[in-house]
Amino acid sequence: MTKAPVECGNPRDEGAGFRRSLGEFATGVTVITTTVDGVSYGLTSNSFASVSLNPPLVLWSIRRESQSFAAFxxxxxxxxxxxxxxxxxxxxxxxxxxPDKFADLAVSAGAGGAPLLNDVVASFECRRVQTYEGGDHLILLGEVETFRRYERPPLIFAKGRYAVTAEHPEITALATGGVSRRVNAEGEVLSNLLIRAYSEIAAELEKRRMESGLGLSLMQARLLRAVSTSRDSTLEALLPELFLDFNASANVLGSLVALGLITVDDEKRVSLTAAGETCVQRIVHHARANEAMLLEGITEEELATVTSVLSRIVARRDHRTHVRKSDTGQ
Known part of the structure; x- marks a missing residue:
């Protein structure tokens, strides 16, 4: 059965929701550069896209309000x-x-003097062949004259935050004929192992949460839990719990305020409403029930050890935060 959308509406009336919906489309991250009259310009963009292989064409778009607009x-x-x-x-x-974003950067000159950055995944030197009107943006079409590719993992942007690529579990199953790979923990960096384990659990919980009809996204549920465990905190103080930048977190917060689950006072402290408290209880109950299934086969002693270690790490972070606040008189 098709689930009801979390948000919907006319983008002219619901601009914030429209932006969040666009953010569901994951992209790479690029820096577009050029040099005009001896001055170099650069800006971050995720609007880059391939257009044609023959001829080799790519496009991207720039905001008309950008300080670099005239140059591009x-x-x-x-x-x-x-x-x-x-x-x-x-x-x-x-x-x-x-001004002068290239002052402390080592770059080389590409076609037309456009700066090429070091340590990237790939670069494309393009001759601008056409521009098109695109509302509050200008669309630039370029013909690629030279490309370079390097063996490096790319940076990803989705849901308003940075991410990295990871092999999908279903692809792994297909590649191994349905036989799961064993994680070789020898030499594994602990932080990377924790991220991989979290991703596996979070993805499964998200799928089961959507199937259960809780009606919240992963980030909405995470923010509710963060508010529940850190009462009367500001959104900025909660950012380490969310793995989002401030703007993306503010969008999630706005959606929860609109749902009547969270309130924000005049000092920007975030609190749960009665409905929010009930929702958190449902989220916790659902997570615990499903975690039991996800952790099947792991002994109570092993779980107790992991829980103890992670709790001590979190307590250490909370202590550092408390010390910083004391030092600054907060």
């Missing part, structure tokens, strides 16, 4: 730098406005 509108060439998994700082650097 008049440029002869531009370069598309596809960022790698460890280049979040580069993405954020070029997402901000500011």
């Amino acid at each position: 509108e008049s440029c002869s060439h531009f370069a598309v730098n596809v960022l790698a998994h460890d280049q979040i700082a580069v993405s954020q650097h070029f997402a901000r406005s500011g």
